[in-house]
Amino acid sequence: MDGLKGRLLVATPVLGDDNFDRSVVLLLEHGDEGALGLVLNRPSALDVEEPLPAWSRYTRQPEVVFIGGPVSRSSVIALARLDGDVAELAWEQVLGPIGVVDLSRDPDAMGAALEAVRVFAGYAGWGPGQLEFEIGEGAWFVVAAEPSDVFTDTPERLWQQVLARQPGDLARVARVPEDLSLN
Numbered sequence: 666m667d668g669l670k671g672r673l674l675v676a677t678p679v680l681g682d683d684n685f686d687r688s689v690v691l692l693l694e695h696g697d698e699g700a701l702g703l704v705l706n707r708p709s710a711l712d713v714e715e716p717l718p719a720w721s722r723y724t725r726q727p728e729v730v731f732i733g734g735p736v737s738r739s740s741v742i743a744l745a746r747l748d749g750d751v752a753e754l755a756w757e758q759v760l761g762p763i764g765v766v767d768l769s770r771d772p773d774a775m776g777a778a779l780e781a782v783r784v785f786a787g788y789a790g791w792g793p794g795q796l797e798f799e800i801g802e803g804a805w806f807v808v809a810a811e812p813s814d815v816f817t818d819t820p821e822r823l824w825q826q827v828l829a830r831q832p833g834d835l836a837r838v839a840r841v842p843e844d845l846s847l848n
Contacts, residue, residue, distance in 0.1 A: 669695040671760040673814065674702060674796075675806040675827055678841045682804075684735040687824040690789050691744075691810055693759055700791040703742060705814060706823040707732040713784050716741070720772050723782040726818040733785030742788055743768050744815050746781040761812045781816050806835060 674690040676682075690702040711730045714721035720743070721728065733742060745766035747756060755767030762780075772779055791799070799805055808831055817823050828839035 669700070669796075669807060671810060673705075673808050673810040673827060674800075675808055675824065677804055677806060678838065680804045685789070689814065689823045689827055690734070690805075691759065691815060693742075693765060693788075695796070697793060699793050700796045702789045703733040703744065703785045704731070704789060705817070706820040708820050709786065711786075713782075717768065717784060720768065720782050720784065723772055723779055725781050725783065725816045727820070731783060731785045731820070733787045734789030736788050736790045738787035740788070741768060741784060741786055743782050743784045745779060745783075746812065746816060747775075747778045748780050760810050760815070763812050763815050783815060806831075806838075808835075 669692045672692050674692060676685045676688045676690075680686065685704070687706075688704045689706050690704050692700055692702040694701040708727050708729045708731050712721070713724045713728055713730055716730065723745075730741075732738070743766050744759070744763055745756060746762050747764065748762060755770045756764045758764040766779075766782065768784075772782070796805075800807060806828070808827060814823060814827065817826070819826075825839040829836050
């Protein structure tokens with residue numbers, strides 16, 4: 666399986682892990698050493714302004730810290746959408762204009778290039794071969810990501826939205842009820 670950096674993992678209805686029920690994960694890294702991603706559709710109740718006041722004015726609705734996954738919830742990772750020259754910025758591209766940004770930097774020093782930020786506490790991680798095994802077992806759909814997925818203002822609907830735009834039978838999965846006994 667080629668590197669999946671910048672792709673989405675969409676939890677299948679039969680995944681069976683409460684940490685990832687109906688989750689949409691953007692993969693930031695994927696290779697021989699494993700994979701790392703962020704759950705895009707788990708907003709918390711914590712306003713970004715509380716832990717990161719300098720960055721809060723760049724956040725988009727909802728302006729909260731998202732729960733990026735079950736691993737290391739005390740760590741913080743931020744994704745930023747940039748427009749313009751990013752060569753000198755502390756930023757690593759993941760998907761088009763979206764990348765991981767260094768929160769130790771002053772956001773004002775990035776100038777007009779910084780359009781939006783989304784902050785995540787924790788992340789999703791897989792050891793070598795673990796993600797490939799889970800995909801092979803049918804736990805995840807692997808689909809193309811769109812930059813708008815990261816900054817959706819309706820994260821609670823992202824699972825359905827991502828699936829609904831897929832071709833063929835996969836789009837029908839978006840209509841599967843949360844309680845499978847109702848299907």
